[in-house]
Amino acid sequence: MNAAQSPAASACTLLPALSTDAAELALLHAACFDDAWQADLIGRVLGSPGGFGILARLRQETVGLILCRSAAGEGEVLTLCVAAASRRRGIGRALLRGAVETALRRGLTSLFLEVAENNAAARALYAHLGFEPVGRRSGYYRNGLGIAVDALTLRCNLRFGTGKAISDSSS
Secondary structure, three states, X not given: OOOOOOOOHHHOEEEEOOHHHHHHHHHHHHHXXXXXXXXXXXXXXXXXXXXXXXXXXXXXXXXXXXXXXXXXOEEEEEEEEEOHHHOOOOHHHHHHHHHHHHHHHOOOOEEEEXXXXXXXXXXXXXXXXXXXXXXXXXXXXXXXXXXXEEEEEEEEEHHHHHHHHHHOOOO
């Protein structure tokens, strides 16, 4: 399916991820990452007091996921993934905006995440939504060949940066 034929994020339904979705979400995560999370870990995150997640469904198929946790007024995006066939359609952006909105409803003041330094597409998405670099973790990730890749720690200030993160409807 080419970009002209592919459904956009507007065709997706965003739903709260529940611990009962963990097995399905683990399959999606495994399709997206070499170091995939198991269903029990996803279920524990979603079942924890500060855990929350959002999934994207397209025609009854789960095509995207964001998992987060919060503590002491701050949140962290633990993982964000979109099925390969559904990428570059705005689904990741919609999931991240949903996480920001959830964080705001929970009274969080900032949202953090780590991204591989060499993941240009993800870095562009995060920058567009108001995330800024605040640190680096040397060798944090390993690529499929076992080569270490640095992670950038990014932060979005929800108290002052929400206008860009939530209301940017130009994209």
